[in-house]
Amino acid sequence: MKLLLDLCIIPMGVGVSVSKYIAACELVLQEAKLKTHLHAYGTNIEGEWDDVMAAVKRCHEKVHEMGAPRISTTIRMGTRTDRDESLEAKVRSVNEKL
Amino acid sequence: MKLLLDLCIIPMGVGVSVSKYIAACELVLQEAKLKTHLHAYGTNIEGEWDDVMAAVKRCHEKVHEMGAPRISTTIRMGTRTDRDESLEAKVRSVNEKL
Amino acid sequence: MKLLLDLCIIPMGVGVSVSKYIAACELVLQEAKLKTHLHAYGTNIEGEWDDVMAAVKRCHEKVHEMGAPRISTTIRMGTRTDRDESLEAKVRSVNEKL
Amino acid sequence: MKLLLDLCIIPMGVGVSVSKYIAACELVLQEAKLKTHLHAYGTNIEGEWDDVMAAVKRCHEKVHEMGAPRISTTIRMGTRTDRDESLEAKVRSVNEKL
Numbered sequence: 315m316k317l318l319l320d321l322c323i324i325p326m327g328v329g330v331s332v333s334k335y336i337a338a339c340e341l342v343l344q345e346a347k348l349k350t351h352l353h354a355y356g357t358n359i360e361g362e363w364d365d366v367m368a369a370v371k372r373c374h375e376k377v378h379e380m381g382a383p384r385i386s387t388t389i390r391m392g393t394r395t396d397r398d399e400s401l402e403a404k405v406r407s408v409n410e411k412l
Numbered sequence: 413m414k415l416l417l418d419l420c421i422i423p424m425g426v427g428v429s430v431s432k433y434i435a436a437c438e439l440v441l442q443e444a445k446l447k448t449h450l451h452a453y454g455t456n457i458e459g460e461w462d463d464v465m466a467a468v469k470r471c472h473e474k475v476h477e478m479g480a481p482r483i484s485t486t487i488r489m490g491t492r493t494d495r496d497e498s499l500e501a502k503v504r505s506v507n508e509k510l
Numbered sequence: 511m512k513l514l515l516d517l518c519i520i521p522m523g524v525g526v527s528v529s530k531y532i533a534a535c536e537l538v539l540q541e542a543k544l545k546t547h548l549h550a551y552g553t554n555i556e557g558e559w560d561d562v563m564a565a566v567k568r569c570h571e572k573v574h575e576m577g578a579p580r581i582s583t584t585i586r587m588g589t590r591t592d593r594d595e596s597l598e599a600k601v602r603s604v605n606e607k608l
Numbered sequence: 609m610k611l612l613l614d615l616c617i618i619p620m621g622v623g624v625s626v627s628k629y630i631a632a633c634e635l636v637l638q639e640a641k642l643k644t645h646l647h648a649y650g651t652n653i654e655g656e657w658d659d660v661m662a663a664v665k666r667c668h669e670k671v672h673e674m675g676a677p678r679i680s681t682t683i684r685m686g687t688r689t690d691r692d693e694s695l696e697a698k699v700r701s702v703n704e705k706l
Contacts, residue, residue, distance in 0.1 A: 315472065318649070320648070332522075334705050337705035340702065353652055353699065355652055355686075358649055371465075374413065383493050384492040384493075386520050386582075387488070389487040391484075391486075392482065404648040405647065409646070410627075411631035412634055416551070422618060428590070434604045450605070451601065452554045452600040453515075453600075484618050488551050506536065510533050511668065589668050591677050591678075
């Protein structure tokens with residue numbers, strides 16, 4: 315099952331600056347060889363369900379290892395059975411109508 | 413790794429009434445023997461990371477099997493390493509301060 | 511326009527325990543005389559769009575006044591034009607199918 | 609109060625293809641002269657709180673006018689009092705650490 319997911323991880327208890335934790339998660343996603351797009355409020359991820367979810371779990375483990383005692387994460391994600399979907403196709407589909 | 417997760421599944425392409433799909437997901441969570449609390453905008457779930465995530469995947473599979481061609485899901489979730497956490501404790505902690 | 515909204519406010523830069531900030535937001539919502547239901551991952555709110563959104567803004571102002579330098583909030587919300595909707599009706603609609 | 613917000617609007621009851629509604633919301637945001645970035649799972653928006661929230665309300669009104677009887681929206685948003693923040697700065701801050 316193909317999964318498109320948007321991940322936003324918020325480390326808590328480590329102050330207001332959290333970009334180093336987000337950067338570490340980007341590396342986790344790269345190591346997992348997943349297609350990604352970083353934006354200002356999260357990271358779009360495309361891949362097989364199990365691969366994407368394993369990487370999300372690894373992100374939590376990594377951020378805890380870096381010293382964050384608590385993590386609050388939000389995810390938007392979608393699956394579809396009617397046709398294949400991709401990150402680029404979603405954006406292109408909107409832009410074609412503008 | 414203990415996980416508290418709030419799940420909101422939106423089947424698309426099946427009209428405006430989606431409660432039967434949500435009910436089916438409640439049964440999936442019950443079968444997984446996870447602690448849950450249904451509210452008006454999602455379902456709180458408590459359990460081990462892998463058990464909770466397996467149930468979330470099963471919910472997507474179930475809703476597709478019921479005929480929904482597309483699903484858009486949002487999740488809020490949290491882990492912590494400083495102490496154990498539970499759904500009840502989170503609500504109690506706020507209520508004690510009111 | 512009637513709005514059902516689920517609010518989850520995360521103060522950042524104030525340590526791992528944030529329940530006193532959430533409690534303060536509950537009071538803001540009570541003062542606004544909005545119908546609410548607190549759960550383990552947020553608060554369901556029901557009311558007119560402008561009233562609910564004014565209360566959400568007041569929550570941000572309040573949490574900053576209490577000393578949090580940064581806030582990360584997630585919202586799920588819904589409007590519909592086909593019929594009236596309420597927090598209770600949404601939960602009842604699912605429970606009737608269980 | 610400056611607001612960074614990530615908006616994801618899901619029209620319900622109009623089938624699986626919703627890009628024309630998202631495109632209409634992009635126009636609403638352009639007309640409001642807000643800084644935006646469209647990605648595969650939403651749109652980053654930057655502006656003053658009241659301006660951004662007025663545009664979000666206008667998006668809901670527009671999508672209903674186009675015929676969608678129900679809308680389910682998710683928002684991530686943040687405010688901070690310690691320093692000014694921008695969409696570009698958030699992404700740059702992560703990229704500098706990669």
